[in-house]
Amino acid sequence: MxxxxxxxxxxxxxxxxxxxxxxxxxxxxxxxxxxxxxxxxxxxxxxxxxxxxxxxxxxxxxxxxxxxxxxxxxxxxxxxxxxxxxxxxxxxxxxxxxxxxxxxxxxxxxxxxxxxxxxxxxxKTAYLGPGFGIEGTRRVAGVSRGPIVGTIIKPSVGLDPDETASLVEALCEGGIDFIKDDELQADGPHCPFDERLRAVMAVIDRHADRLGRKVMYAINLTGEIDEMLRRHDLVAETGGTCVMVSLNSVGPTGLTALRRHSSLPIHAHRNGWGYLGRSPDNGWSYRAWHKIWRLAGADHMHVNGIANKFWEPDDSVIESAKACLDPLFADRPDRVMPVFSSGQTVMTAHPTFERLGADDLIFTAGGGIVAHPQGVAAGVRSLREAWEAAVAGVPLEEAAKNSAALSKAIETYS
Incomplete structure (x- = not known):
């Protein structure tokens, strides 16, 4: 047949x-x-x-x-x-x-x-699919349960390697699980890839023993195929644990080449998705589109976030995340981590968990962490506490009674 x-x-x-x-x-x-x-x-x-x-x-x-x-x-x-x-x-x-x-x-x-x-x-036999997926990402990140709590380097561009490393220092001190470059920062003359990688990894290595794990840093290696492969190898040699790529910039062939070469989890950013998926009756649904990238080898897929700063309704965000958690092939462990981002704070932890019904995800908050009035560490702690309460079924305000950091975050982000 x-x-x-x-x-x-x-x-x-x-x-x-x-x-x-x-x-x-x-x-x-x-x-x-x-x-x-x-x-x-x-x-x-x-x-x-x-x-x-x-x-x-x-x-x-x-x-x-x-x-x-x-x-x-x-x-x-x-x-x-x-x-x-x-x-x-x-x-x-x-x-x-x-x-x-x-x-x-x-x-x-x-x-x-x-x-x-x-x-x-x-x-299934022609393409490798995700090399790490959910289970492998948890193992490498050292986070066995609950969401992987993360953030994005901000400002998006403008920081040099040393300034980037200084921000990473504060995030590591605060106990963050995951840090990613902004999609706009790859290898600009003001913040070259090689220098940024070495500066950031020096910080991450310094905190690894205290934390008992390496903070996962998804460094943006988007570029021509030969550039991406060279950058990947440098990340691996330097002890990095993740790489990031802008999907619509490199295309399926670029991602496939990276996956076939890679020994690290691939964090896949969907920037540009709006011109493919925003129209209700033209283009692509996320469920269809994301399968191309999972097949090619993505381990983490961005899905936007609840109450996001963009156009996308919450129903669409949750449907996208659920698609990532569905197997692509029944007999292959190829589920991938949905990545929530865009205006995420302690206020969106409960509705995200209630709607998704799972905590296998990366939850990235930029301002929701670094803009906490009590500092970055309090931002990380409050976000983690909000998620712990959500998973335990404890109302957010109830959990805040025992946490100054969470109480202040609710006041700030409400």
Whole structure:
């Protein structure tokens, strides 16, 4: 039996929906706008994409894509297409060309969003997937239970290596679990990668014995493939325990190359996700999009945060995090750590745990830690206490009665 790839879309069209669905299937497999020599029944049987499902649901009435053909009323449909894997094989770049290529440009398409990808088994053998995932990240970070409490180097850019190390010193003294570079800081002339790494690791190593673990530092090595591999090796040689990469900047091929080379957890930042996922009926759902990166080898995936400073609703954030906690393949330990960020404070610990129902996550707070009036250590302590209360089912205000740091954090961030 021929192995097939199946993809779910939401389709909006003002044209005949069956005709548009068949056009998409043809455009993305063996067909084009006119019959061509050699496109006989046997070839179509062998190579054509198939419309598996076309089911109408209520249309929200939002504006359609520019240049859409047909009438003046759009209708919405759940569309499932499948392709024979013999068309392109287990290749992420060619998977993307197939499922997310010219179909968005067809005149009959008034809106199209990739909702889910059902990966066949051949992808599991072709790609390594996460090297550490949840269990490996906990082991390397030395945090066996509860959320991994972290923060982001702020200001995003402007600090030199020594100033960055000074901030890391305060964070390590405060007992932080995890620190990451901002996505804007990789290898700028004011804060070169090599110098920043050595300055920060000197601090982390100095605190390791006292803490009984190394604070996990996700240093941003985003760059050309050869640069990333060299930087990875320097991190490993220096005793670092994590690397970070901007997914949309390096692409799936870049991440795949890094994963095949890497001996460290890969912290995957989704910056730029908004131009792919913000529209309700165009682009990608997070559930579908994140599978590409998990397959390529990400260990941690950003999902935004509850009550975030951006556009994303809480329901979407939680759905994204739950997707990270679902296995990609049933028989492979490939769950990844969802990373909560964006305006997170002690006030969002309880709703995050209540909605997610799990504490396998990295919870990064910038201002929610470093802006605590009593200092960085109090910021770390208050955030940890808020999470301990959330997991134990103790109301936040009740827990604050026994903690000056938590009480002050509630006052500050409410």
């Amino acid at each position: 021929v192995e097939r790839l199946t993809v779910d879309y939401s389709l909006r069209t003002q044209d005949d929906p069956r005709k548009v669905a068949e056009t998409i299937a043809g455009e993305q497999s063996s067909g084009t706008f006119i019959a061509t020599p050699g496109e006989d029944a046997a070839l179509k049987e062998r190579a054509a994409a198939t419309v598996e499902i076309l089911e109408e649901f209520e249309d929200e009435g939002s504006p359609v894509l520019p240049g859409s053909s047909g009438g003046d009323r759009a209708r919405s449909f759940g569309l499932r297409l499948s392709w024979p894997m013999t068309n392109f094989g287990p290749s992420i770049p060619n998977l993307l060309a197939t499922i997310a290529g010219n179909l968005f440009e067809l005149k009959g398409v008034a809106g199209l969003k990739i909702q889910d990808i059902h990966l066949p088994e051949s992808f």
